[in-house]
Amino acid sequence: MNRVSLFFVCILASAGAGAVDIQRQEELRNLLLQDCGSCHGMTLQGGLGPSLKPEALTGKPDAFLEHTILNGRAGVPMPPWRGILSEADVTWLVQALRKGEFHE
Amino acid sequence: MNERRPSHPIAVCADTAPLCVRGRFAVQAMALFGALLLSACAAPRGTGDLGLVVERATGSVVVVNSSTQTRLAAINGLGDLSHASMVFSRDERYAFVFGRDGGLTKVDLLAERVVKRVIQAGNSIGGSISQSGRLLAVANYEPGGVKIFDTATLTLLADIPAEYDGGRSKVVGLADAPGERFVFSLYDAGEIWVADLADPNHPTIRRFKDVGRFPYDALITPDGRHYLAGLFGEDGIAMLDLWNLDAGPQRILAGYGRGEEPRPVYKMPHLRGWAIAGDYAFLPAVGRDEVLVVDRRTWQEAGRIPVQGQPVFVMGRPDGRHVWVSFAYPKNSAVQVIDTTTMQVIRTLQPGNVVLHMEFTPRGEHIWMSLREDHMAKVYDTATFEELAAVPAQSPSGIFFTARAHRTGL
Numbered sequence: 001m002n003r004v005s006l007f008f009v010c011i012l013a014s015a016g017a018g019a020v021d022i023q024r025q026e027e028l029r030n031l032l033l034q035d036c037g038s039c040h041g042m043t044l045q046g047g048l049g050p051s052l053k054p055e056a057l058t059g060k061p062d063a064f065l066e067h068t069i070l071n072g073r074a075g076v077p078m079p080p081w082r083g084i085l086s087e088a089d090v091t092w093l094v095q096a097l098r099k100g101e102f103h104e
Numbered sequence: 105m106n107e108r109r110p111s112h113p114i115a116v117c118a119d120t121a122p123l124c125v126r127g128r129f130a131v132q133a134m135a136l137f138g139a140l141l142l143s144a145c146a147a148p149r150g151t152g153d154l155g156l157v158v159e160r161a162t163g164s165v166v167v168v169n170s171s172t173q174t175r176l177a178a179i180n181g182l183g184d185l186s187h188a189s190m191v192f193s194r195d196e197r198y199a200f201v202f203g204r205d206g207g208l209t210k211v212d213l214l215a216e217r218v219v220k221r222v223i224q225a226g227n228s229i230g231g232s233i234s235q236s237g238r239l240l241a242v243a244n245y246e247p248g249g250v251k252i253f254d255t256a257t258l259t260l261l262a263d264i265p266a267e268y269d270g271g272r273s274k275v276v277g278l279a280d281a282p283g284e285r286f287v288f289s290l291y292d293a294g295e296i297w298v299a300d301l302a303d304p305n306h307p308t309i310r311r312f313k314d315v316g317r318f319p320y321d322a323l324i325t326p327d328g329r330h331y332l333a334g335l336f337g338e339d340g341i342a343m344l345d346l347w348n349l350d351a352g353p354q355r356i357l358a359g360y361g362r363g364e365e366p367r368p369v370y371k372m373p374h375l376r377g378w379a380i381a382g383d384y385a386f387l388p389a390v391g392r393d394e395v396l397v398v399d400r401r402t403w404q405e406a407g408r409i410p411v412q413g414q415p416v417f418v419m420g421r422p423d424g425r426h427v428w429v430s431f432a433y434p435k436n437s438a439v440q441v442i443d444t445t446t447m448q449v450i451r452t453l454q455p456g457n458v459v460l461h462m463e464f465t466p467r468g469e470h471i472w473m474s475l476r477e478d479h480m481a482k483v484y485d486t487a488t489f490e491e492l493a494a495v496p497a498q499s500p501s502g503i504f505f506t507a508r509a510h511r512t513g514l
Contacts, residue, residue: 034458034476035433038371041204042160042186046227047245048274048291048320048372072368077320077336079368084434 019088028085028093032102039077044102049078054100065094151196154213155463155505157474157481158188158201159498165201166497167216170465170472170505173483173493177216183207183223189230189376189502192509193255194237199504200255202231202242210258213506220258224251230376232280235512239301241278241286248272250288252304261304268293277322277333277375279513281346289319289333289342296322296333296344296353315342315353323375324513325385325400332356334375336390343403356403360389360396367391371416371432376513379420379427381444386427388415395429397447409447411440417461420444421486422468430459430473439473441489451489455482460500466507474500 020028033042039049050056057065069090072080081090096102153171159178163185167176182188184205191200198219201209206225211218227246233239233255240253249272252262266273273290281287284301294317298310317337324331324346331344340358345351373388380386384406385398395418397407413435419428427442436458441451457477464471470492474481481500483493508514 035370037186038433041184041227043184043204045184045204047187047204047229048276075337077318077369077372079370 020092024089025092025096028089028096029102032093032097044097049076052097054098057098062091062094065097066090069093149214151213151506152466153506154196155472155503156190156199156201156211156213157472157495157497157500158185158190158502158504160185160188160460160476160501161499163203164498165199165211166495166500167213168472168481168495168503170470173470173495175495175497179211179216179218181218182209182211182221185501187229187501190504191231191233191240191514192504192506193233194509196506196509198255199506200231200233200240202228204228206244206246208240208242208253208258210255222253222258224253224260229274229276230278232278232286233509234280234284234286234301235282236284237509239284239304241280241288241299241301243275243278243288245274248274248290248292250275250278250286250299252286252301252307254304262301262307264297264299264307264309266290266293266297268295276320279322279324279331279376280328281324281331282328282512285346287322287324287331287344287346289315289322291318291320294319294337296331296342298344298346298349310349312344312353316340316355320372321375323378325378326380326512328512332375332378332387334373334387334390336369336372339390341387354403357396357398357405360405369414369432370434371414371436373414373416373418373432379418379424381420381424381427384444386418386420386442386444388418388429395427395442407447409442409449411442411449412438412452419462419464421471422464422466426450426486428462428471430462436460453484453489455484455491456480461502463503463505466505472503474503476500 040052041047044052070082072078155168157166163182164178164180166178183203185203187204199211206223206228208224209221225244228244231242242251249265266275273292276289276291278288286299289296296312296315300308316335319333320336322333333342339360341356342353343356344353369391387396389396395409399406413431415429416432417430429440439453440449443450455473456475460474460476462473471484472481481495
């Protein structure tokens with residue numbers, strides 16, 4: 001592996017799952033189920049807010065979902081989570097939601 | 105299903121049987137004694153000091169006794185209870201549990217078991233029991249509407265779809281009102297409906313449109329007269345006087361946050377269990393670290409009490425002297441107590457990790473608080489603020505005591 005590709009591997013690692021360690025993933029999982037769950041349902045099937053199950057997210061781009069989590073949505077109750085969640089946290093959350101990792 | 109059955113008399117009573125009985129009368133005496141002890145131990149009991157604690161992650165409820173501050177049994181198989189509430193039958197023996205998954209479960213508190221369970225919708229938010237105790241109403245998100253059931257059999261009696269121009273609306277803020285009526289709000293449509301179920305097979309509906317944007321929850325005053333729906337989409341409360349429906353909904357507390365940027369809300373406040381103390385009502389301000397005080401005679405704002413976070417539950421001690429407040433993420437581990445004579449916070453408690461709900465004992469000498477992350481409910485003395493007991497429960501959320509059975513709006 002040459003120096004350039006090693007550089008890219010490091011970049012990818014820090015931008016991806018590597019930026020959210022196991023302990024943080026556990027915190028995010030708890031936050032998602034308990035706190036996001038108060039509107040989206042603890043099983044993420046939706047409540048006052050829409051479903052967050054993988055099939056419900058189909059067709060919604062990553063950038064849109066990440067932007068919604070970080071900045072909230074005007075006119076509806078979805079609050080901005082910036083300041084509580086980092087961009088890396090949000091990237092990890094969106095990918096985990098797409099994989100359906102949060103429900104049995 | 106049940107971890108302990110307190111009604112098993114033999115095991116408890118055997119230890120107390122006398123060992124000194126001798127001779128030919130022994131058998132007779134023992135039989136007599138046994139019969140007496142048996143009848144004493146298996147005596148019928150009431151349910152007035154029982155309640156249920158919801159275990160939100162495991163789909164179970166715990167039967168508790170608020171006099172002895174003990175856990176009696178766990179009952180499983182209630183489905184998704186991630187958002188759950190319940191009402192009690194008029195005889196206080198049965199709880200009707202409304203689960204997130206649209207499940208409606210009838211639980212027998214004495215037998216400690218599920219009597220019947222139906223899945224009546226895809227996604228539901230709560231329910232109410234009618235004045236007579238014969239009817240249950242369930243508010244549903246999906247499909248949006250209200251369904252009416254017979255409390256004895258859980259048979260569906262009426263279906264009231266929440267239809268409006270934009271389709272079907274999620275229903276919130278369902279409350280029982282005198283005269284076999286139920287009042288509820290349409291979140292998406294911004295409407296309040298009053299359903300008269302005097303004839304359960306033929307409900308009559310009165311619709312009030314344009315009550316305000318996004319009513320998110322509501323309550324009815326303990327006298328059953330005023331229905332108040334909190335609005336998320338604008339500052340203010342939509343109020344309907346059930347003694348004068350022709351007057352239609354009025355807006356109260358309009359623009360209580362006027363001129364200020366709306367602040368993010370990390371958990372929607374709950375209005376049921378709203379605090380009424382004398383002439384004043386106390387309610388959570390949406391998105392603000394404040395409890396609003398309203399004069400019930402004029403429905404004008406009478407003050408604001410600064411608190412440590414965004415309030416979720418604002419609950420009056422039954423005597424009205426104190427109001428207890430729980431909070432939204434991220435300040436959800438503290439509880440504050442307001443003195444209603446001075447309108448000031450007199451105590452801040454840190455009962456543990458993440459207080460989700462509070463419930464007073466029927467006359468308010470104690471308060472129970474559920475601690476989600478600590479897996480227990482804690483009991484406090486409401487006069488001394490001392491911690492009295494801890495009762496184990498897995499990820500507990502709502503705590504409901506049977507005394508609710510006889511209160512309008514609960």
